[in-house]
Amino acid sequence: MNNETEKFLKRGLSTVKFEELKDKSFELILVVEMLCEVCEKPLSVKEKFLRKIPISIKEDYENLLTRAAAHDRAEADVENGKIYFYDHDFPGDVHPECLEKL
Numbered sequence: 666m667n668n669e670t671e672k673f674l675k676r677g678l679s680t681v682k683f684e685e686l687k688d689k690s691f692e693l694i695l696v697v698e699m700l701c702e703v704c705e706k707p708l709s710v711k712e713k714f715l716r717k718i719p720i721s722i723k724e725d726y727e728n729l730l731t732r733a734a735a736h737d738r739a740e741a742d743v744e745n746g747k748i749y750f751y752d753h754d755f756p757g758d759v760h761p762e763c764l765e766k767l
């Protein structure tokens with residue numbers, strides 16, 4: 666599957682209902698976007714697999730939403746069984762083209 670298709674399948678977690686996740690397992694993936702100090706756009710992205718969780722009762726879903734609230738944003742790919750948490754970091758680096766503007 667190419668990235669374009671994957672992007673299309675991802676939806677904001679808050680728009681996904683419990684009924685859509687019920688009785689399935691999801692891989693939790695943390696995505697950290699390394700941002701440029703100048704333009705604050707991504708330099709690179711690091712993905713880290715956290716763990717796999719089953720969603721069976723409403724409480725599992727509520728725990729997931731609570732956990733998601735600690736991150737910048739969260740997206741779900743229900744078809745592929747993945748939930749992405751996004752964070753950002755400033756590694757102290759800049760794009761080469763941004764360096765020229767300084």
Ligand SMILES: [Zn+2]
Pocket residue numbers: 701702703704705706759760763
């Ligand atoms: Zn930049």
